[in-house]
Amino acid sequence: MNLLQDKVVVITGGAGLLGRKFCAAVSEQGGVAIVADMNATAASETVHVIEATGGRAIPKHLDITSLESITRLIQELHDEHGVIHAVVNNAYPKSRNYGRKFEAVSYEDMCEGLSKHLGGYFQVSQQFAEYFKHRGGGNIVNMGSIYGTIAPRFSVYDETPMTMPVEYALIKAGVAQLTRYVAQYYKGAGIRCNMLSPGGIADGQPESFLERYKNLCAGKGMLDAEDISGALIFLLSDASKHLLGQNLVVDDGFSL
Ligand SMILES: NC(=O)c1ccc[n+]([C@@H]2O[C@H](COP(=O)([O-])OP(=O)(O)OC[C@H]3O[C@@H](n4cnc5c(N)ncnc54)[C@H](O)[C@@H]3O)[C@@H](O)[C@H]2O)c1
Numbered sequence: 511m512n513l514l515q516d517k518v519v520v521i522t523g524g525a526g527l528l529g530r531k532f533c534a535a536v537s538e539q540g541g542v543a544i545v546a547d548m549n550a551t552a553a554s555e556t557v558h559v560i561e562a563t564g565g566r567a568i569p570k571h572l573d574i575t576s577l578e579s580i581t582r583l584i585q586e587l588h589d590e591h592g593v594i595h596a597v598v599n600n601a602y603p604k605s606r607n608y609g610r611k612f613e614a615v616s617y618e619d620m621c622e623g624l625s626k627h628l629g630g631y632f633q634v635s636q637q638f639a640e641y642f643k644h645r646g647g648g649n650i651v652n653m654g655s656i657y658g659t660i661a662p663r664f665s666v667y668d669e670t671p672m673t674m675p676v677e678y679a680l681i682k683a684g685v686a687q688l689t690r691y692v693a694q695y696y697k698g699a700g701i702r703c704n705m706l707s708p709g710g711i712a713d714g715q716p717e718s719f720l721e722r723y724k725n726l727c728a729g730k731g732m733l734d735a736e737d738i739s740g741a742l743i744f745l746l747s748d749a750s751k752h753l754l755g756q757n758l759v760v761d762d763g764f765s766l
Pocket residue numbers: 522523524525526527528529546547548549552572573574575599600601602603604630653654655656707708709710711712
């Protein structure tokens with residue numbers, strides 16, 4: 511199927527764990543995946559993999575915490591393609607001390623996390639929405655997380671150094687409200703904004719954690735990055751054209 515034929519889709523953090531698979535999925539649907547990432551080497555590698563399978567992808571440097579970097583990207587893409595159809599807010603900026611337990615998180619850690627991640631998602635939404643408004647429409651998909659909507663299940667992290675960082679929970683709750691805000695603000699301007707909230711993605715986590723997590727799911731437990739792509743394609747395509755301000759949860763039932 512070619513659900514995104516010739517659509518120019520920007521994926522921020524497009525060279526990461528989920529981003530790489532999202533870019534591949536966009537190109538498999540006939541779209542042009544813009545791999546917009548701070549990591550230029552990883553972005554080029556992502557593009558090579560996609561091109562090797564006959565897909566279309568372009569690497570671009572992007573820092574979502576820099577207004578200048580975002581506006582330059584929009585201008586470049588407009589000059590090169592004449593149009594941008596969609597942006598996926600998927601980058602994952604982390605603060606220096608990211609991953610600490612609640613009692614160890616400092617005020618500075620909190621501010622740094624919120625400003626880079628939530629602030630970056632805000633800035634990308636604002637700049638792309640204004641661009642979309644002037645060209646008559648566009649589509650924004652924000653990456654959320656189950657932990658933006660439910661209380662963390664800390665017991666799954668027992669006997670591991672892992673936790674669910676408080677900054678992350680607040681950031682993703684903020685992204686959920688940003689999604690509704692933007693959808694409402696631009697309602698009627700041909701701009702859609704929705705959120706995609708995955709559960710945990712398998713990435714070499716300890717066996718004991720995977721087992722505990724799986725016990726709370728329907729069958730698979732932690733999902734693979736590929737398992738999320740179908741929901742993203744749905745949100746980017748006309749199949750969801752009347753969906754605004756919604757949160758699509760893909761988590762094998764973990765949060766149920
Ligand atoms: N991995 C999971 O288990 C999981 C689960 C639920 C939701 N998510 C969400 O999915 C999204 C992607 O997560 P991931 O696991 O693929 O992350 P990742 O860390 O594997 O990749 C993130 C990418 O973002 C890039 N990046 C970091 N800071 C940036 C910046 N300032 N500007 C531009 N690019 C920047 C990195 O270079 C990297 O390529 C995030 O929003 C994350 O919160 C992930």
